[in-house]
Amino acid sequence: MTTTTGLPKMQETTYDIGGGRKIFAAETGEGPPVLLLHGGGPGASGVSNYTRNIAALAENHRVIVPDLPGYGRSTKGIDGTDPFGFLADGIRGLLDQLGLHKAHLVGNSYGGACALRLALDTPDRVDRMVLMGPGGIGTTRALPTPGLNSLLNYYSGDGPSRLKLEKFIRHYLVFNAADVPDAAIDERYRASIDPDVIAAPPLRRPSGPNALRTLVKMDFTRDRRLRRLPVPTLVLWGARDKVNRPSGGHLLAERLPDCDLYVVANTGHWVQFERAELFNRLCADFLAGHR
Template sequence: MTTRIQPPSMHESLLDVAGKKIFVAETGDGPPVLLLHGGGPGASGVSNYSRNIAELAKGHRIIVPDLPGYGRSTKGMDGTDPFGYLADHIRGVLDRLGLDKAHLVGNSYGGACALRLALDTPDRVDRMVLMGPGGIGTTRALPTPGLTSLLNYYTGDGPSRLKLEKFIRTYLVFNAAEVPASVIDSRYQDSIDPEVVANPPLTRPKSLRAAWKLDFTRDKRLARLPVPTLVLWGAADKVNRPSGGRMLADRMPNCDLYEVANTGHWVQWERAELFNGLCADFLAGRR
């Protein structure tokens, strides 16, 4: 059972997308913005953006799905093309909500989902904000300690609160003392859902070919992607290397890059006030 950490007055629904149930919470009015969460153990949409939803909803219709495999959405993933699987289902969310186009905001795994959706169907994306997205230069160096910790969560002796706390306090954030025990407790409970344990949504690529498909810096479409993009990357990110930000800025024709000092992988949570201001300005066209 997923712990509900949400601002008041959010409308909740379960959308049928390609035979799967995708949980969505909504609030606010204005241009639609999808907030796509990261892929750490116990992650879910509203909990990952708990410090951002109310502020961004002042000028936008905020739509917060649980990605496939997470939260209250149907469990299980297509491991042969996980980014494509995520993008297809989030595109299906747009279809079910009757939206031809929306802004996408994605952190980590959600950032990879947003980028893949934009590459496959750029006409469906207005503007895009990516925070330490996955799949950037992943085949050009060994995995980071943070990513290794994340991928090992369900292996070996299985999930535990101690493993999750180490991942969050050591690798996810810059200042471990800022994370309350309640955040770790709720994420741990969500991470041991039997359906999730049986089908972990984030696993290692099964082959070198599969790994290459997950590295966006090898995708020639990046150089032609017209979607205005803001990349935010914590300078102390231990999960996805901050050098990935420059890789995207060098390859994408319409990409702004902001490196956030003294910040880890969870920019929207660690630096909420800064993030909310930058995100709102960018989505409104105030670059």
């Protein structure tokens, strides 16, 4: 059964993962479990990030779509000293609550960094992994991109505004600005000005005396475990990505021992949204074991 938005009917549950933290997740479908982990832009959430993918993947999988810690209906606040580790711990806690020892992980941007960190820390918990323009790839080897600066500056200066969010989404997030409806921007803007989010923005620049240590910890290309990670991985990267540099895909392909790389022409940072049909086909084939 699908709703009028094209999404299948989904079961919604909020899970207590301990330490006073809760993670909201929606799920649908049957089959091998796959978690879809969303990006870290202002106002992001799980289902909104994957509206064009959930139904297709649910044809053969149990699709679980959480709101990452700090976002949506999950508990706000992130450990700024190790944000990727904090996200990975949260999703690992969700797997425990779901009774899943192992699952496929699909991660976009911030969610890709979460997936990769979870796999590095506990590779036995990850079956296969699909990463779309993941964060944390070579980030200490060059200055931040204009798109990443736009994202990190959203809550600073004169504070959040719909105009700032629209510029980030239409100018930096996607290749074709007209592809994103106004309603989607309105929805994300409303979520981005939740008082709890404004009080503790989930994605911000490391600061303080340990900022450099945090930055190094957030660059996976400096993690020696990357070359030994046994998890089969598919990396999809938009050739016109203005947030995370497409060269990151080649860095991962060079370092990961079992990695396929697909660079998508005329596509920005949001591959699963901009090229949904291609993404759905490649993702489904890869998760099924077809290379």
